[in-house]
Amino acid sequence: MRNTSRIILLILSVVMTVDMAMAQEVVRKTRLVRGSDYYEDVFYSGNQELARQKTTGRKVLEQNGKIPDGNVKFIDESEHTYGEEYYEDGKRQGLARTYYEDAKPKMESYYKEGNLLKSKEFYKNGNLRFEVSYEDARDHNKEDSEVGIGKLYFSDGTLRYEWNLTKSLKTGFKKAYNQDGKLVYEVYYDADGKSMPKDKGQVTQENGPQKK
Numbered sequence: 001m002r003n004t005s006r007i008i009l010l011i012l013s014v015v016m017t018v019d020m021a022m023a024q025e026v027v028r029k030t031r032l033v034r035g036s037d038y039y040e041d042v043f044y045s046g047n048q049e050l051a052r053q054k055t056t057g058r059k060v061l062e063q064n065g066k067i068p069d070g071n072v073k074f075i076d077e078s079e080h081t082y083g084e085e086y087y088e089d090g091k092r093q094g095l096a097r098t099y100y101e102d103a104k105p106k107m108e109s110y111y112k113e114g115n116l117l118k119s120k121e122f123y124k125n126g127n128l129r130f131e132v133s134y135e136d137a138r139d140h141n142k143e144d145s146e147v148g149i150g151k152l153y154f155s156d157g158t159l160r161y162e163w164n165l166t167k168s169l170k171t172g173f174k175k176a177y178n179q180d181g182k183l184v185y186e187v188y189y190d191a192d193g194k195s196m197p198k199d200k201g202q203v204t205q206e207n208g209p210q211k212k
Contacts, residue, residue, distance in 0.1 A: 026067070028051065028074035028085075039078075043067055051090075060114070066090065080108055089113075100124060123155050136166040138193060146174065154179055165189060171196070 027044050033054075038061060041053040051065030067090045074100075075082045083106075085096035091114030098107035104126070109119040121130040130152050137148030152161040158179055165172035172193075176185040190194040 026070065026072045028072050030074060030076040030078070041074075042078055043072070050058040063090070083107075085111075092116075100193050125155060127155060129155075136168055138165050138172070138191075162211055165193065 003073060024045065029044065030039055030041050032038050038054050038056040040054060041052040042049060043053075043065070045068075050063070051063065051067045052062075053060055054062040059183050060129045067087050068086050070086065071084055073084050073189040074086055075139070080101050081098050082101075083096065083098035085092055092111035093113065094106075094111060096111065097105070098109075102107050102124075104124055105122050107121045110117050115134075117135050118133040119131070120128060123129045130150070132145075132148060134148040134152035139147075146163050147165045149166060150163050151159060154160050156179075158181060158185045159177055160179075161174075161176045163172070163174040165174075170191050174185075174187050174189075175183060178184050190196060
């Protein structure tokens with residue numbers, strides 16, 4: 001009889017532990033708000049809403065409620081993706097991973113105190129689609145995603161587009177290529193993010209350098 005009671009108590013203890021763990025799990029659901037240029041993130045613990053955010057690009061526009069510290073699973077209803085990230089003091093911290101519906105890797109991003117430092121995105125075939133680092137990015141326009149160092153690739157791995165707008169490089173650039181690897185466009189920028197004058201020959205297009 002005592003052994004039976006102990007087994008029952010053990011089972012109840014395990015069930016309660018599992019229930020508590022499930023109750024503490026936080027899930028973020030994301031959707032694109034129609035007719036707007038921002039996303040809406042809603043954080044849940046079970047059926048209880050904990051917090052709500054409006055985000056665009058790399059910036060949180062508005063937040064209500066409190067996001068608990070720890071791992072957060074997320075579901076992006078507009079992109080049909082899911083993943084897991086970590087929050088500390090209400091901000092993303094460390095590595096975040098995103099997956100396609102078939103569980104193939106889609107994106108790996110690294111955050112520090114809510115700021116996106118670097119990210120990689122993959123095609124469904126596993127090839128690298130996009131990579132960016134904002135660690136040395138110019139901050140003259142924080143909403144501009146084309147700062148820091150970035151590269152975009154065709155699905156076969158050929159470089160399609162790249163930019164370098166960093167604090168350590170006085171003259172930044174943006175360059176585009178066709179699928180054969182030929183440079184088809186380039187433009188250079190000064191330290192303030194303004195394009196360099198064409199009469200200096202620092203802007204070229206598919207037909208070659210501009211004549212002075």
